[in-house]
Amino acid sequence: AQTVTQSQPEMSVQEAETVTLSCTYDTSESDYYLFWYKQPPSRQMILVIRQEAYKQQNATENRFSVNFQKAAKSFSLKISDSQLGDAAMYFCAYRNRDDKIIFGKGTRLHILP
């Protein structure tokens, strides 16, 4: 069974600085998807970024980018120029071939003004 591990329960970053959230996963599949979801205090789950395992190029979405290391089974999220609105829980997630998404336990990100 696949697992997703986020080793940082909480992190803080100064506004306008860069922060990296870590995620590792375990799988025997070769074809899968990885995601980062954001959950602000409103509790809405918002898709931040997606990475297909077959793509070597790291996904980017504006200030958000990933460092995908398939061999190491690592999928970290980098947030550049952090803004107050980035404060939220961030969940790393893995989608397997059975269409099931497995979530990590989340990292709570605080933005310091």
Add this chain to the structure above:
Amino acid sequence: DTAVSQTPKYLVTQMGNDKSIKCEQNLGHDTMYWYKQDSKKFLKIMFSYNNKELIINETVPNRFSPKSPDKAHLNLHINSLELGDSAVYFCASSQARGPEQYFGPGTRLTVT
């Protein structure tokens, strides 16, 4: 405009009661899901339906029964509610084999 909607957003009820949470999506997606987020924010899939057919059924007590009247709706009925059922329940949808799942706003269920 709402893509995935859930009703109600908040539900407070007593132990032993039966309650339902409704979910509707207007994205034209074929697959819908129910997730449970516990008090520690851990999010876990409960069920998925593809075009009204049950696909994923995780180890969930049979007091929980999903019902899909059509592919745009997936309701969750819970019998004999227990304290441990208190959680936030999320509905989501995706295209068949599409990677992303789009989440509803969640329903906070509190059992007293």
